[in-house]
Amino acid sequence: MTSMSAITQTSDLTNKAALIPLATERPAYYRMSGIEETSNVSSEFQEERSEVEVEEEIGYEDPFRYVFYRDRKEWADLEPVPQDDGPNPVVKIAYSDKFTDVYDYFRALLKNDEKSDRALLLTAEAIELNAANYTVWHYRRVLLQALEKDLREEMRYITAIIEDQPKNYQVWHHRRMVVEWLNDPSEELEFIAEILSQDAKNYHAWQHRQWVIKEYKLWDSELEYVEQLLEEDVRNNSAWNQRHYIISHTTGYSDPAILNREVQYSLKQIKKAPHNESVWNYLKGILQDLGLSSHPGLLEQILELKETHCSPYLLGFLVDIYEDFLENTLEHHEEVLSKALELCELLAREKDTIRREYWSYVGRSLQTKYGSSDSSTTTSAPGIDPGSASVHQETPCSS
Amino acid sequence: MESVSSPLRCFGECHTAEKYTDDGVETVTSVEQRKVERSIQEVVSVYKQIHSLPHTTAVFATMTEPTLLRDQHYQYLKKGLRHLSDAYECLDASRPWLCYWILHSLELLEEPVPTAIASDVCKFLAQCQSPTGGFAGGPCQAAHLAPTYAAVNALCIIGTQEAYNIIDREKLLSFLFSVKQPDGSFVMHIGGEVDVRSTYCAASVASLTNIMTPTLFQDTPTWIVSCQNWEGGLGGVPGLEAHGGYTFCGMAALVILGKEHMLDLKSLLRWVASRQMRYEGGFQGRCNKLVDGCYSFWQAGLLPLLHRALFKGGDSTLSLQKWMFEQQALQEYILLCCQNPAGGLLDKPGKSRDFYHTCYCLSGLSVAQHFGNMDLHHELIVGREENRLAPSHPVYNICPEKVAQAIQHFHQLPVPVPAQKEVSSACNTTADHS
Numbered sequence: 001m002t003s004m005s006a007i008t009q010t011s012d013l014t015n016k017a018a019l020i021p022l023a024t025e026r027p028a029y030y031r032m033s034g035i036e037e038t039s040n041v042s043s044e045f046q047e048e049r050s051e052v053e054v055e056e057e058i059g060y061e062d063p064f065r066y067v068f069y070r071d072r073k074e075w076a077d078l079e080p081v082p083q084d085d086g087p088n089p090v091v092k093i094a095y096s097d098k099f100t101d102v103y104d105y106f107r108a109l110l111k112n113d114e115k116s117d118r119a120l121l122l123t124a125e126a127i128e129l130n131a132a133n134y135t136v137w138h139y140r141r142v143l144l145q146a147l148e149k150d151l152r153e154e155m156r157y158i159t160a161i162i163e164d165q166p167k168n169y170q171v172w173h174h175r176r177m178v179v180e181w182l183n184d185p186s187e188e189l190e191f192i193a194e195i196l197s198q199d200a201k202n203y204h205a206w207q208h209r210q211w212v213i214k215e216y217k218l219w220d221s222e223l224e225y226v227e228q229l230l231e232e233d234v235r236n237n238s239a240w241n242q243r244h245y246i247i248s249h250t251t252g253y254s255d256p257a258i259l260n261r262e263v264q265y266s267l268k269q270i271k272k273a274p275h276n277e278s279v280w281n282y283l284k285g286i287l288q289d290l291g292l293s294s295h296p297g298l299l300e301q302i303l304e305l306k307e308t309h310c311s312p313y314l315l316g317f318l319v320d321i322y323e324d325f326l327e328n329t330l331e332h333h334e335e336v337l338s339k340a341l342e343l344c345e346l347l348a349r350e351k352d353t354i355r356r357e358y359w360s361y362v363g364r365s366l367q368t369k370y371g372s373s374d375s376s377t378t379t380s381a382p383g384i385d386p387g388s389a390s391v392h393q394e395t396p397c398s399s
Numbered sequence: 400m401e402s403v404s405s406p407l408r409c410f411g412e413c414h415t416a417e418k419y420t421d422d423g424v425e426t427v428t429s430v431e432q433r434k435v436e437r438s439i440q441e442v443v444s445v446y447k448q449i450h451s452l453p454h455t456t457a458v459f460a461t462m463t464e465p466t467l468l469r470d471q472h473y474q475y476l477k478k479g480l481r482h483l484s485d486a487y488e489c490l491d492a493s494r495p496w497l498c499y500w501i502l503h504s505l506e507l508l509e510e511p512v513p514t515a516i517a518s519d520v521c522k523f524l525a526q527c528q529s530p531t532g533g534f535a536g537g538p539c540q541a542a543h544l545a546p547t548y549a550a551v552n553a554l555c556i557i558g559t560q561e562a563y564n565i566i567d568r569e570k571l572l573s574f575l576f577s578v579k580q581p582d583g584s585f586v587m588h589i590g591g592e593v594d595v596r597s598t599y600c601a602a603s604v605a606s607l608t609n610i611m612t613p614t615l616f617q618d619t620p621t622w623i624v625s626c627q628n629w630e631g632g633l634g635g636v637p638g639l640e641a642h643g644g645y646t647f648c649g650m651a652a653l654v655i656l657g658k659e660h661m662l663d664l665k666s667l668l669r670w671v672a673s674r675q676m677r678y679e680g681g682f683q684g685r686c687n688k689l690v691d692g693c694y695s696f697w698q699a700g701l702l703p704l705l706h707r708a709l710f711k712g713g714d715s716t717l718s719l720q721k722w723m724f725e726q727q728a729l730q731e732y733i734l735l736c737c738q739n740p741a742g743g744l745l746d747k748p749g750k751s752r753d754f755y756h757t758c759y760c761l762s763g764l765s766v767a768q769h770f771g772n773m774d775l776h777h778e779l780i781v782g783r784e785e786n787r788l789a790p791s792h793p794v795y796n797i798c799p800e801k802v803a804q805a806i807q808h809f810h811q812l813p814v815p816v817p818a819q820k821e822v823s824s825a826c827n828t829t830a831d832h833s
Contacts, residue, residue: 084538086526088519090480091497093487103491107539133492135540138590173592200427201688203635203642210638235428237686241640244629275420277673278687285629288666311420354417354680358672358723364716 068101074118080104081111099129106136115146124157131161137170141177151182159191166195172204176211185216193225200229201238210245222246234269237278244285253286259295262286267301274309280317292317293325312352319343319362326370337370407465407781408728409443409680409735410450417677428687435689438748439679442736465734465782467764468742472757473510475742476501479754480516492536492543495527495550500758502556506798507761507788517557524550525565531577532570542574543588548600551607555805556797563808569815572610575601576817583618584636594635595626599648602655603795607802609809612817620658623649627662630686631670641670643684643697650704651794659708668709671701672723680728681736681747682763691746692737692756695763696796699724703766703793720777726767730781733764765791 069075082104085092095103106126109119123140126133144154158175165171179185192209195202213222223246229239251258266283269276287295299321306314322340326333344363348356408414418436421429446465480501483490490497498520505512512520526538527550533542534550554562578586578597585597598619605611626633626649632641633649650667653659674682674694682694702722710717737744737760743752744760765788770777780787792799 081539084526086519086522086538088515088522090516090520090523091483091494091501092481093483093491093494094485095488095491096485099485099488099491110539130489130491132489133536133540134543134588134591135492135535138541138588141590169592201685203640207635207639214638233426233428234424235426235687237688238640241628241630241634245638273422273424275422276687281630281686288629352677353413354675354677354725354728355672356725357718357721358668361716361718361723365714368716 066098068097069105069122070101075105078105078108078112078114081107083107102126102129106139110135110139115143117147119143120147120149127161131165131168132170134170137174141174144178145181151178154178155182155187159187162191162195166199166202167204169204172208176208179212185212185218188212189218189221189225196229200233200236203238206238206242209242213246214249219246219250230269234273235276235278237281240278240282244282253289259286259290263295263298267305270305271309274305274311274314277313280311280313284317284320288320288324291324291328292321293328312347315343315347315351319347323366326366333370334372337366340366407731408725409731410447414443414678415440419678431689432687435747436678439732439736442748446735465731465786467734467782467786467788468738468740469508469785471740471742472504472738472744472761473508473742475739475752476504476508476510476754476757480505480512480520492540493546493549494537495524495534495546495553496536497754498524498553499549499556500754502553503791503797504754504758504761506556506801507765507791509789512557517559518561520553520557521559521562521565524554528565528567529570529574532567532572532574541588543591544578544585544597544600545587547571547574548603551604552795552797555607555795555801558801558804563805566608568608568610568809568812569818571604571608572612572615572815573818575605575610575615579615581618583616583620583622585619595623595633595645595649595652596635598623599652602652606655607795607805607809609806609812610815612814616656620653620656620661623653623658624661627667631663631666631668633667640685643671643674643682643694643701646671647697647701650701654704654708654794659704660712664705664708664712667701668705668723671698671705674698675724675728679732679736679747680725681732682729689747690732692733692744692763693746693759695729695733695737696759696766699729699763699766700793700796703771707793719775721770721779722766724767726770726779727781729767730764730779730786733760733767734782734786761788762791762796764788766793 070080080101083100102122102125105122108114109122120140120143123136123143126136127140130136143149144151155175155178158171158178162168162171162175179188189209189212192205192212195205196209199205213219223243226239226243226246229236230243233239247253247258247262253259253262263283263286266279266286269279270283273279284292287298292298299318302314302318302321306318319340322336322343325336326340329336341363344359344366348359348363352359419429419432421433479497483497487497502512502520524534527534527536527540527546529535529540529542531542533544534547535542536546551566554565575585577589578591578601580586580593584593584595585601586593587597587600598616602616602619605615623633625637626635626639626645628634628637628639628641630641632643633646634640634642635645639645646667650659650662653662673686674684675698676683676690679690681690681692682698683690684694684697699722702724706717706722733744736748737746737756739745739752741752743754744757745752746756750756764786768778768780768786768788769790770779771790776790778787789798791797792802795802
């Protein structure tokens, strides 16, 4: 699913529909829970019978044939609890028989507050049917602790589940809990890297990675990892964010040597791929606290790049430098303002027209804030009721 | 009111020039982007062919302008409100969401919900309410802030006394306290994860049902602001990449709490304005990722919030007619690229329809059609006038009348007194599993 439908912690239905595993692909815990007990009939006697007769005799069924919980002898003591949607259900899902059966028994376990191994096995089935059921995950965690289960085995389990469904909130949260209980992050960086190798921008993966690194102080090799990812895809915005994360939490950007290194690194990436928005945002992001206009020689370098590596991002960056200059310097206001307004108008009219309304606004704001009061294209001065319609407010900045 | 019958932006000469420039450096990002642009180009080209045929028959005449397939969407929504296929098993822990997505879509289409169905929704949501407060993803599940948000919104859309009476306000308040963290954040459910969605869900339901106490959101604004990063947008938790969904949640929560000025609004504005795709016209969720119809709301929906915040802050240079994004381009993307001919809306061409995308594509279409600033209202409808949707409240994403009505109703009731200790520091232990 897109990480956006994550807002509602749901999964992409397209992907889900395609992922119906065959019985043979199911993990071991599934097969074992479906098998009936075998009897003690001697093998000599069995050989003379047909397969079906043998099966019927010993009650041993095809291990790949699913058996509903309602038909399992070892669950006969538990009364299933059907879902109560109320009298006239809405948004009623046409659950498969299997789904209904598993969840009827899950509700029964919950009702009785049963803490047992069979309950644990059932949670795995319930999770497989809907890995977004956070109530089941919570119950599973309660069971793991109450039954003092082997958490190393749980790590293996959650690893497999995440590989299969890496865009689900619950699976990552569960892994975090198990790592915390074990107090062992040793597998994490490698595991997350493996998931990122399949989708280098998986938001949950990055969230887990940042948590592990911060919690267990695993900063040392992360910058190297980020550089590797940026080598592979210099447009990976998640990697640029991670770069910022690491540096902010280790050396920081106040050391001029570090800042300069990062500026040089960024300019190098810009030259390679000038239309990569991420690097321009990064460059601005690291310089804005100090002030874009304060970095010596930067304006000159950008103006140089404008000739050979121009892009809407470069032009926007120039606007930002000029704006910072206007904010922090008292001289040359008219000249700098004029250049800034010219760029805003160029962006709005030609170079970045999808953001026409935005660049027009920026131009008007600069004009209002830094323009002299007798300028010919004044917008309404502060204090005038903005509720009065004014065509001038729509006029693009002067060229 | 402005009605754009032609020309469409995507038919313009300059449109092709807006395609992605990969500078000769191919990476996964640029390859994926170009694939999407090719599919959009295909859609536009097919549409253009139909558009330019002589209007000899009535069938073709109706295709000349982008058309919202109202009837088809209505049938899809009407059916889904009652029955869903087993493909929806993965949403079995999100059924209040299904109620909200469908009811909100119907209200945007200005289709009334029959009284009987509305009452059935109320009764169902009552089954989803937890005995300890808040709403769960389905009957007998644990309370969770996301379905709580969805349930309260759905009940407010219905807006009857029956609907309002379903909500147990006292228990809801104690649920909110039970998920509140000392640092100002909220976990999504007992034993669950923290991220900025939870603050929006909590602030939304608390403000609508009038259960806000002085301490409920203590330190919450500071925590939300700490999610704003170097890009200007907000991540799910501090340190993470800026993302449209989380940014909307954080900003909307701050607006509810009256603290939106704690954010760097200028850099947020730059970030969100930059998320509109120059070729596709729709929005991406994060920098250098792909367009998706649902961001038509999460991202574009930030601009009304920013407009209001900047205006409140004394900005006199704001437009009086338009939001700071390309409204026409977004409408074209939704109408041409995000509709399933059999009803329902979607992420992008080639993807399946679903009720989540139906809700948020329509919500985004509404934002793009309606500009409102105090007593000013300016409409820009791409295609026929029949494409017009109802306006939606930019904070709650239900119709403004329903917001006003709910607030009016619940403000007649006293704020409940919290029964237990106000902030539970032990509330994220795994031992508790009500």
